[in-house]
Amino acid sequence: MKHTISIILAVISMSCLSQTKKKYNLDFETYNPRYLFAKDWMDWGDHSLEVDTLTVHSGNYSGKIKSRDNGTYGVIAYEIPANYTGDSITLEGYMKIRNVENGYAGLLLRIDGNNTPLAGENMENRNINGTKDWQKLSITLTYPEEAETIIVAGIMTGTGEAWFDDFVLTIDGQDIQALKEKEKPIYKAALDKEFDLGSKIEVSNLNDALITNLELLGKVWGFLKYNHPEIGKGNYNWDFELFRMLPEYMSSKNTNERDQLLLKWISKYGAIETCTTCQETSKDAVLIPDLSWLNEFGLNTELKNKLQEIYQNRFQGHHYYIGKAYTGNAEFLNEDEYYAMAFEDDGFKLLALYRYWNMIHYFFPYKHLTDKDWNRVLKEYIPIFVNAKNKLDYELACIRLIGEINDTHGFTYVGFNNVQNIRGMFYPPLKVEFIEGQLVVTDYYNPELKTVAKLKIGDVITAIDHKPIQAIIDSVGAYYPASNRAAKLRDISRDILRSNKKDIRVDYISNHETDQHHLPLYKQEDLNMRWYKWNSDKSYKFITPNIGYITLEFIKKEDIPEIKEIFKDTKGIIIDIRNYPSVFVPFSLGSYFVSSTTPFVKFSNFNRDHVGEFTFAPALEIPKGDVTYNGKLVVLVNETSQSQAEYTTMAFRAGANSIIVGSTTAGSDGNVSSIYLPGGLLTNISGIGVYYPDGTETQRVGIIPDVVIKPTIEGIKQGKDELLEKAIELINE
Template sequence: MKTTVTTTITLFLCAVLYAQNTHNLDFETLKNETAKGWTTFGTGDYEVSFDTSIVQNGNISGAIASTGSNTQFKALAYTIPADFGGKKIKLSGYLKTENVTNGWAGLWLRVDPEISFDNMRSRNIDGTNDWKKYEIELKLGNKAKQIVFGGILSGTGKIWVDNLEITIDGKPIDQAPEKELDKVQQDQEFDKGSNITFVNLDDQYIENLDLLGRVWGFLKYYHPEIAKGKVNWDYELFRVLPKYQKAQNTAERDAVLIAWIDRLGAVEICEKCKDVSTDAFLKPDLKWIASSSISKNLSDKLQYIQQNRNQGDHYYISMMPSVGNPEFKNENAYSDMRYPDAGFRLLSVYRYWNMINYFFPNKHLTDKDWDSCLEEYIPKFINAKDELEYELVALQMIADINDTHANLWGGNDKIQEQRGDFFAPVHVRFIENQLVVDDFFDEEIRKTTGLEIGDVITHINGKSINALVEDMNPFYPASNQPTRLRDISFDMLRSTKNSLELKVNRQEKPMNVTLDLFNKSNFSGYYRWYPKRTERSFKKISNDIGYVTLQNITVEDISLLKEEFKDTKGIIVDIRNYPSTFVPFKLGNYLNSNRSDFVKFTQGSVNQPGEFLHREGHKVGLQRGWTYKGQKVIILVNELSQSQAEYTAMAFRAGDRTTIIGSTTAGADGNVSSIVLPGGLSTMISGIGVQYPDGNETQRVGIVPDVEVKPTIVGITEGRDELMEKALELINQNISKTETIKD
């Protein structure tokens, strides 16, 4: 999942201005007490200044300092156009820090649109440090449009930034090579619009557009000439559509498609092409090619291309090295078209449907038959009358793949505007199928809300919670309903107005509450699923029991907790969060008593689009003995456990003394792949299939606990953690049994 900082930087990039030709990377040129060309963004209590007393070079440095309790992050930003070529871009510069705590300091660099990004968070720069040079190097590529960079402070303290430099392939920026445009980029005929309109979307016409979308996507991923990057396949759609629309019958329609294919050139016999593997977990679904609804000539031509398809490198698709999830390359987001015209909206549905059809490893697990979704969404995309409707229909289609990783992560400005900028200082959660207050974000504001922990909200502005959930369900992508409710709850008390009228039950006593709302930056500690933790990640609950949360664990913590927990009888590992560090093996080897398989994967294919094969998984556990000598390891999970958290729970489950307790997890495991759509929309998918060694799926199912324990309204009201109580009970049972045997 993306971090708050990463998401905010992504949204910010749409608004920043290009810098001047003369770059002010050392802050030396001031205008109205602000360094020329520099802007700031971020949330929280911070002050940005330009210091003349503490510098690394020249007379001025940039500085960011926390000034209050609301410490999220603040960044200095500078933008330059990517009007040069090159393979690698490097940002170098100097940082000085003072008392940085509960966060980190760093330089940051982003190549836009969504090409590469680094904010140095993983380097964990904190505390007090004198001037030191740091570097970030990222891939550049010909698709880059702008470069944005600067310094960032997350948490408390102060940083100084100075003497920044950008180099391209090791040379100063003024010596960077010219940008080389490939054949696809040179084709600019439809940069200003598709010139496509649609009039009568009757059943036959939609059926024709459905066929065109299938042929367009099939050729995109199978035809060797398109794979070579010789054709702007987006724009070829707009070239064929006018003739295609004029076809009076299916014979004329198919003739247009045949002529279109012929113009791409002859396809040579493929000696390397293999049949679909008999062991394939998923096979390409190409039944439509042999359908009686298309002519034999068209069917034969498509089948020939399938048999002699592209092999190896492909302009539009590759598989990530070592991981194996798809990388959708050279896709133009057309970000300057906030509301794309009808042709580009049709392109959007074609692009997304085919990406899912050929490269989504969990297509077989969707509630809807994905094969029918193309015909369903063609008229919805075409008829979207404005930017909001376009975003909403895209979000609905994304939701239909039933993947918690999938959402509109960018380009959803109108949806966010519709949901509102006012938030409640109250955290709510669905417990026992009811919307329950379980925390407050600000203790001072808490006194004025009229709400208490354990209150059940039954109506918002006169509408029942059940009715609101029914309305919101289609627009909250998730693998399962508990996770969808998790995400819906975040927006339940959100509005375009600054207050809500609530009906509340407090210990079954009904009451009315007017709840004031605020911009979320107005109160500290705002979080989506769980509060920020600043204390050490592990502790002893008693002499016999250790506790560790993965929410803020560090690599250094692992050796320390091994020493501290060596004489305990049980360990509780809390993964009701997103792990701050990747620990399935470092911690899993310590917890697991034997070396064993815990996962296997399915992976798609560039050479046979639509085919998914199993590939080797991973083992966990020490080969000789085990480090932890206690009797019980308890893992806590719930709907907050997602992706890396679920993968980690799988690794820990391999231990023969491990028990997982809790409730349904998010059901979205596996590395993610990014997708961009016209209008600057960005989304993701779970890019590989993740299964247990026996083949049982984790997608949508999540990590099924050995002992199901869910919080109750009574428990929330009393301030109890019922999962922790159950974990302690299970460990203490083991301890008591052992002591009895010894006696």
């Protein structure tokens, strides 16, 4: 008996030991009574999430998602530090669902680095719905080298219920519960905190000679940041090394003294070892590293040779400041936002300018398409940044600089609070757009405010607070980054009637007569600015018995099989992409319109081991589907069609019977790379180049329609959709 009891106690002891060795609560068995939820699990979305004790796969608890009225999705998620090495990562788990409709359920696995998703899968394409008993599911992804965070989760969209249990996460087949965590590298750069509270740099006597020297320093600083091996290893905080260099450098009396200071600075970081893996520039490169500036400053031979030596033996591999996202675009790492920056601090203002200029110089695939020679921009902006006296001046300087890359992806929403404040907190109850070159009322956000607004649809606004519309465009145009004029006017129109006053005077033309009115303005939350005219619960409908219509703004994955079935015998289909698609459909829907596998796009990607070089990847193809649509396809686009919308249009253009109708699109395509600037400012750039298979550019020019049709003021007055009417006409020809 004693022997039996001893065995039982030993088993219990081993069981307890086994349980305590579990580092992560992936089976929901550790319950947190304080929060009435499984310990360390998080809930995302607007569905109801809870721990269930009745429906379980094993043990005492499971995680449950249940739809709410008007809810759209729910995610029950667990975050794990990515303190592991390996090549592949697999999430397995059990799921049970009941009455899941108008959506899907599944596991979710995402790996993030530097606050950016590096890899991910949510099982949406498996379209799991309905009612199903417990089943084992799994996701396997390549494990990114730059991984910092692993998120495992269960997800459910639409309506119904879903239960999740017994998650197991493995890396290279080894359970993460038992894996030894890797030792985190401690970078010397991260330990350097000397200038966190200020650079102590003051730029005085900003004459032409000093501006030229500061331009050179900015280019040398960026070159060393991305090429010098010691910087790439993370051995130096390169922001603060700039601050250490600046005082003595700015006091140099002539070019010889300047060059000797630069040589002394470079020698501080040690001898350069021979690089045995550095490659010559690819003969097929779309863009090559631009070092032409080495010949523009009268550098002495020794300095020029030293910089060339660094270039020939540049850093290779995992870089402290540069990563590569799984989508192929550059990922900017370890860039401190310096939220507490003092805006009279000349050092941090120069740092912002240097940081942005060099990121564009080495990692922007469309640098060759900017209106200005990018090599000339740095010098122009040095006095603008140095002379910025406050945060508003600084924000405006940054926006102007961002505008110089002519990229509509250059958003300036996050951190630019002072600019947003001066644009105004009050908004009009009506929508305006530029039609035929004039500012026209095109709709109402709140129809019940028509009487007080007074202006009618089709009225032309000629002045705001006595200032002509063209004068307003001229004064604010530089502060709306855009690839082309159509996108710039689109963005200006969204703000042009904003104000910090509760009403503004507008001069306008209505029925050929001029008039003026004090237009009342409202807080954004009091207006229905996200109104929709789409009155169907489906993204598609018949607009005539023989013509189908699809809007990608509301399309869902589950719509696609139905679309192919109900529209298969129609004379034509109109796809409206005057919006941003809610679901990625280039392949799933695009394959319906090609009779054979057809190339439609190719990308240019940067080379992390040879910064400044971009090369083409092989063209992507639209695969032929099981069924090919035989009618005409007409795709509608305009300046609202941007990024994914433009990419999707390219996919549809691959069809033999497709016609693109409309006007210039936004001309901004390619996965975005985010850039943080000192002061907590966030902006983006198009991070990969997008081209047609023959190499034709899409950036800035956008998608060129086969048939150009634009709305007219008369058409707006009559409530016509002239693009849609043209599409119907083309199908009926």
